[in-house]
Amino acid sequence: MIIEVETQIRDNLQQFLRLEGLAVESAPDGLAELMAIRTKPPQRIIGDFMLPRRNGFQLLEALQTAALKTVPFGMLCASAEPGRLQPAIARGAMASVTKPFLLEQLRILLERQRAGK
Template identity: 35%
Template sequence: MPVEILIVDDAPNIVLSLEFLMKKEGFSVRSASDGEEALRAVAEKKPDLVLLDVMMPKRNGYDVCEAIRADPALHGVRIIMLTAKGREVEQEKGLALGADDYVTKPFSTRELVVKVRTLLGLQSESGV
């Protein structure tokens, strides 16, 4: 059964590029464009990992992260927060709410793939 990643971002171009990148790595991918849609998607089918934007309409990434961590049925879901907000205080807030990692936009796609594979306990296809 392929590893499933949920991409949550309100910028269609970022969703498309992340979908392409993750599918290329062999992952099954779904996407959501706002916080409420993300929580519905997670409740419908538990993903292995969520790539979660911070600044989104309806519910921000911090709220979504907190809601996922508060639900015992979602134990084990990994969360990488993606944001243009790179200040240390934002990173600390994301990690304090339960994010497993925090990546600042713009990011290296190679670095992101390594972080995803590491969090999921997978060896990189390229040995990275």
């Protein structure tokens, strides 16, 4: 599941993940997708930190139920400001990637999600 507000980034991520052999769904914000995620948990989530209506940190907090706590969550962020994503990492986000990013960085995030690290 990709949750990214920027259409071009979301479409590029979706295409890349499909090339990596993954089935991918996407959404422009976390609020609309929260119910779908609760009903049918994805194998992994890659979410933008700055989403409309519910940011990535709020979405991560909402997913901290027993059934969804084990879904690997990777965070995308446009800011490289030190400590910006520390609360998300502390709450269970597996890894973060700062935009703009290289596809190799995204591959590393996926590997960390697969390995559960």
